Amino acid sequence: MRRLVVTDPELCVGCMSCMFACSRRFGVAGLAKSAIYVRSIGGVERGFTVIVCRACKDPPCVVVCPTNALRKRKGGGVIFDCGKCIGCGNCVEACPFGAVQWDFEENKPVICVHCGYCVNYCPHGVLAIEEVGE
Amino acid sequence: MSNMKLFDPYLSRVLYIDLTRKRYWVENREDIFEEYMGGVGVATKLLQEELPRNADTLGAENVIVFAVGPFNGVYPIASKTVAMFKSPLTGNLGESHAGGRSSIAIRMAGYGAIVIKGASDIPIYLAIHGEKVHFKDARALWGVRSTYTIGRVLREREPGSGYRTIMRIGRAGEELVRFASVVVDSYRHFGRLGLGAVMGSKKLKAIVISGKRTIPIPNKPKYREIYNKIYKAAIESPAMKKYHDYGTPVNVLQLNALGALPTKNLMTTKFEGAEEISGEKLAETKLARRVACAHCVVACIHIAAIREEYPHEKFFYTVRYVSYDYEPIYANGSMLGISDSEGLIRVLEEIEVQGLDAMSTGVVLAWATEAYMRGLISKEDTLLDLKWGDWKNYIQAIRYIVKQPNEFYKTLALGVEEAAKKYGGLEFALSFGRNEMPGYHTGPGCHLGWLIGARHSHLDNAGYSLDQKLLSKGLPTPEEYIDSLMKEEAWRQVLTSLVICLFARGIYKPDIVAEALNATGYEYKVDDILNIGWKIYKNKYKLKLELGFDPLKLRIPRRVLEVPTPHGGISEEYMKRAITYFSQKIKKFLES
Ligand code: SF4
Ligand code: SF4
Numbered sequence: 143m144r145r146l147v148v149t150d151p152e153l154c155v156g157c158m159s160c161m162f163a164c165s166r167r168f169g170v171a172g173l174a175k176s177a178i179y180v181r182s183i184g185g186v187e188r189g190f191t192v193i194v195c196r197a198c199k200d201p202p203c204v205v206v207c208p209t210n211a212l213r214k215r216k217g218g219g220v221i222f223d224c225g226k227c228i229g230c231g232n233c234v235e236a237c238p239f240g241a242v243q244w245d246f247e248e249n250k251p252v253i254c255v256h257c258g259y260c261v262n263y264c265p266h267g268v269l270a271i272e273e274v275g276e
Numbered sequence: 277m278s279n280m281k282l283f284d285p286y287l288s289r290v291l292y293i294d295l296t297r298k299r300y301w302v303e304n305r306e307d308i309f310e311e312y313m314g315g316v317g318v319a320t321k322l323l324q325e326e327l328p329r330n331a332d333t334l335g336a337e338n339v340i341v342f343a344v345g346p347f348n349g350v351y352p353i354a355s356k357t358v359a360m361f362k363s364p365l366t367g368n369l370g371e372s373h374a375g376g377r378s379s380i381a382i383r384m385a386g387y388g389a390i391v392i393k394g395a396s397d398i399p400i401y402l403a404i405h406g407e408k409v410h411f412k413d414a415r416a417l418w419g420v421r422s423t424y425t426i427g428r429v430l431r432e433r434e435p436g437s438g439y440r441t442i443m444r445i446g447r448a449g450e451e452l453v454r455f456a457s458v459v460v461d462s463y464r465h466f467g468r469l470g471l472g473a474v475m476g477s478k479k480l481k482a483i484v485i486s487g488k489r490t491i492p493i494p495n496k497p498k499y500r501e502i503y504n505k506i507y508k509a510a511i512e513s514p515a516m517k518k519y520h521d522y523g524t525p526v527n528v529l530q531l532n533a534l535g536a537l538p539t540k541n542l543m544t545t546k547f548e549g550a551e552e553i554s555g556e557k558l559a560e561t562k563l564a565r566r567v568a569c570a571h572c573v574v575a576c577i578h579i580a581a582i583r584e585e586y587p588h589e590k591f592f593y594t595v596r597y598v599s600y601d602y603e604p605i606y607a608n609g610s611m612l613g614i615s616d617s618e619g620l621i622r623v624l625e626e627i628e629v630q631g632l633d634a635m636s637t638g639v640v641l642a643w644a645t646e647a648y649m650r651g652l653i654s655k656e657d658t659l660l661d662l663k664w665g666d667w668k669n670y671i672q673a674i675r676y677i678v679k680q681p682n683e684f685y686k687t688l689a690l691g692v693e694e695a696a697k698k699y700g701g702l703e704f705a706l707s708f709g710r711n712e713m714p715g716y717h718t719g720p721g722c723h724l725g726w727l728i729g730a731r732h733s734h735l736d737n738a739g740y741s742l743d744q745k746l747l748s749k750g751l752p753t754p755e756e757y758i759d760s761l762m763k764e765e766a767w768r769q770v771l772t773s774l775v776i777c778l779f780a781r782g783i784y785k786p787d788i789v790a791e792a793l794n795a796t797g798y799e800y801k802v803d804d805i806l807n808i809g810w811k812i813y814k815n816k817y818k819l820k821l822e823l824g825f826d827p828l829k830l831r832i833p834r835r836v837l838e839v840p841t842p843h844g845g846i847s848e849e850y851m852k853r854a855i856t857y858f859s860q861k862i863k864k865f866l867e868s
Contacts, residue, residue: 155566155567155568155575156567156568156570157568157569157570157571157572157573157575158380158570158571159352159571159573162349162571165490166499166500166503168496169493169496169497169499169500170490170491170492170493170496171349171350171490171491171492171493171499171796172349172350172383172384172488172489172490172491173349173380173384173439173488173489173490174488174489174490175490179438180438181437181438182437182438182462184428184431185427185428185431185462185597186461186462186463186565186567186577186579187462187463187564187565187567187579187597189565246488246489247489247490263507265511265573265575266575
């Protein structure tokens, strides 16, 4: 299995290229469908923080989902079943990194699938895909 | 093309805000977005509709239009927002572009353009979060010393971190300095032509905009394919790498070597301290971080750190950040004879704190220094010694321009043209169409470009770049030169309607633009796009003439004819012939 890793946020220039890439997985533009989120640490001069699913082995978001829309993924992280999700937002609250983004158009969470599409669009080597075994 | 429908219904939504009545409404303007795409094309049209031609530039009747276009939020390096208004510096058409997160935030909030009219009775700021527009009390923010503080306060107070833009004015805008800027996010600006003063006159301290949405795409595989093509071209382009490595200041040494770097109010074109203030040197000694505008892979924004020990507290340091670019370095470095890079960065910091246009500020101070040296003004006027390289006094002079403690600084705050009219020295007052000069003395093309360009900016038609390309070939006839400048300006109307950053103009060639538009639902062919460019150019110039512009009344500063360029001296006859030809050509063009 593979997972997405943030190798060094100090190299991040805040271009949002990865965020646009993530929405573009579905062939659309804009930002509503992006699972990755980059913002400055209180002013761009202080640098950026890159917030995305860390592929937890024991993910807290799974535990709080009342409808089992989230289940554990091999290699860490979760698999999201949209059909079961009622949009309660518990998972957003549960993630201590704030890594569950919210799609306001669908009223559903956006969960990183660790596909690595964004990695190809980070021009500054901030993101990488890593082999993690089962 | 005629029955084309926009694929993204949100792009054509125009948010109208009336500051006098504190009301807002949204209109769907598919008509103009279909015809002019967005950006400069749409903003010109909206200004034509809304602006009383005789409006007092600092009165409630002036109008501000912000516009984005079909490429913002869709393709890389489409990162700019266009602002149009009537300029309090020139009294004519004002146009300024800014990056940061502004264009993404406006498009993600669900608008293609924002029109701001009227004036508030009390200082306010606007918080636009998607559909909701709030008029918020800014009385406590008015008078705050630094634009940095305003940014920090609004960052904490308003939601939308990462998806928002924060535009604000400084004390300069409040005090109606005619070349006050609007600071956008950290370190980008609507710098030129005094938008800051227009906001100040409307008692509009800041605008926060945020949003997040999907932009639908009709041809998904095609979209991804053309996206990849543009992306690849961007990251592989050597020009882009150069701007990422050193930023725009990479031009300092190049122009200096050419003998085209305006120095000490353009008394000369080579600066003995160029090395010290070059992009290379600053990268080595001052650079703290490079950042990007939203959706830009280049990341040309270079931020320097000032590390300063407190005089009475050993081991206690302040670390402050300031961005630097070629134009501010030219205007406040070589033009003011400042070769101390630390001093230069501090001058730029003061300009940022006060919210001034760095280019106009430097040019105004350069004129004042020469006028002082020649005895046209005295210490009674300037209140301090103005001397090339004395950055400490320049910092104080910048504060005076904003505070305006006497008649002299009141006049200086009106721009260099007004100051020279009153105190003399018009022959070395470096303004074009009343806008202070950009940092090139490359040949006749740059100066012609600023004279005839719709916003008197080096970005109108890039005469400076044509000059350099022509170095080996020699100059064409004045008529041919005007033809190529106009052609380039027409094409730039397209790029600035999409709205891309002009650094990416080498990538966004007409065929790529057409392909990229097609994938997003526009049925334009290359010819259609070129025609739109000419149509926008025409609208703009029509408005410009209605606002009182007359090419035959343009003043060519004597100084630019006296100091040789890499093409040798510029002949007055060449310039006159070019302008006469232009004025006839534009007249015919507008009648066609
Ligand atoms: S790995 Fe895939 S799903 Fe996760 S943030 Fe990147 S593009 Fe989005
Ligand atoms: S693409 Fe890379 S540099 Fe750009 S915001 Fe994402 S992580 Fe940062």
